[in-house]
Amino acid sequence: MPELPEVETIKRVIEPQIQGLVIDKVTVKRPEVVAYPAADEFCGLLTGQTISHMTRRGKFLIIWLNSNDRIILHLRMTGCLLLTPADYPEEKHTHIIFSLSNSMELRFSDTRRFGRFWLFRKDEADTYSGVEKLGIEPFYAELTAEYLNTHLGKRKKAVKECLLDQSAIAGIGNIYSDEILFTAGIYPARPANNLKIEDWERLAAVIPERLSYFIEVNRITPEDYLETKGQDYRNTPFLQVYGQESKPCPKCGETLCRIVVGGRGSVYCPVCQRDL
DNA sequence: CTCGTTTCCTGTTCGC
DNA sequence: TGCGAACAGGAAACGA
Numbered sequence: 001m002p003e004l005p006e007v008e009t010i011k012r013v014i015e016p017q018i019q020g021l022v023i024d025k026v027t028v029k030r031p032e033v034v035a036y037p038a039a040d041e042f043c044g045l046l047t048g049q050t051i052s053h054m055t056r057r058g059k060f061l062i063i064w065l066n067s068n069d070r071i072i073l074h075l076r077m078t079g080c081l082l083l084t085p086a087d088y089p090e091e092k093h094t095h096i097i098f099s100l101s102n103s104m105e106l107r108f109s110d111t112r113r114f115g116r117f118w119l120f121r122k123d124e125a126d127t128y129s130g131v132e133k134l135g136i137e138p139f140y141a142e143l144t145a146e147y148l149n150t151h152l153g154k155r156k157k158a159v160k161e162c163l164l165d166q167s168a169i170a171g172i173g174n175i176y177s178d179e180i181l182f183t184a185g186i187y188p189a190r191p192a193n194n195l196k197i198e199d200w201e202r203l204a205a206v207i208p209e210r211l212s213y214f215i216e217v218n219r220i221t222p223e224d225y226l227e228t229k230g231q232d233y234r235n236t237p238f239l240q241v242y243g244q245e246s247k248p249c250p251k252c253g254e255t256l257c258r259i260v261v262g263g264r265g266s267v268y269c270p271v272c273q274r275d276l
Numbered sequence: 277c278t279c280g281t282t283t284c285c286t287g288t289t290c291g292c
Numbered sequence: 293t294g295c296g297a298a299c300a301g302g303a304a305a306c307g308a
Binding site for chain 3: 001003059074075076077112114130164166173174263264265
């Protein structure tokens with residue numbers, strides 16, 4: 001489940017290795033993975049194009065071409081991008097292969113097939129992918145207590161659900177919402193309209209701090225990334241609460257609890273994150 | 277605008 | 293040991 005830190009890691013690993021390469025051929029094995037345009041058109045339009053650079057927006061990756069056409073992709077739950085030699089063993093569930101001019105291949109695999117690709121021409125409006133609906137990037141200066149209070153402070157739903165709302169803040173998923181709320185000392189199921197300005201202030205500070213921390217500890221070399229099939233950089237040793245149910249709280253030693261908030265499993269410390 | 281529900285998918289875990 | 297059921301979850305689509 002790549003969230004902002006993992007997507008940023010993938011960008012940092014892949015981008016330097018594909019810049020300036022030409023896409024010689026595109027093979028789509030699962031047409032439904034290409035959301036727009038039709039898969040054959042997707043292949044046709046990309047063949048022969050040169051890769052300029054990559055950017056990230058929330059959990060989306062954008063591969064820019066010299067023509068200013070752009071590939072947009074979302075990895076969703078199990079999507080994975082891997083740059084491999086052409087003769088490298090193919091991962092199960094590989095759905096798209098970009099054959100590149102240095103005889104390497106950029107491969108997209110996705111067990112659960114939730115991940116999607118879009119391709120937009122230069123100046124073509126993106127009304128499909130959802131990028132346009134995203135809220136602010138967590139590292140932008142606009143992420144202030146005032147912004148959070150204005151956009152989320154009147155909502156009745158749980159603060160955790162608000163953090164997961166991509167149209168408010170882009171890039172936070174289930175793992176890092178739990179981590180952020182733990183660091184901020186806020187109970188995940190607490191209604192957003194119950195938070196005080198001090199709570200929003202803590203969140204405004206903790207959100208970029210936690211995300212940049214996890215990007216930092218995520219650092220991985222291209223060699224290790226390929227070696228581990230793009231799977232083993234997931235911060236597991238650094239998570240304080242996510243997946244740590246019934247283990248002791250790293251701050252106070254109390255046993256961590258698990259509840260379901262908005263349909264998502266949520267782990268928290270009943271002492272450090274008291275319900276008010 | 278906001279809310280809850282359903283859908284998409286397969287690998288893993290769980291209960292009997 | 294083996295089977296089916298439940299679970300995991302990002303985000304769109306839907307109805308209210």
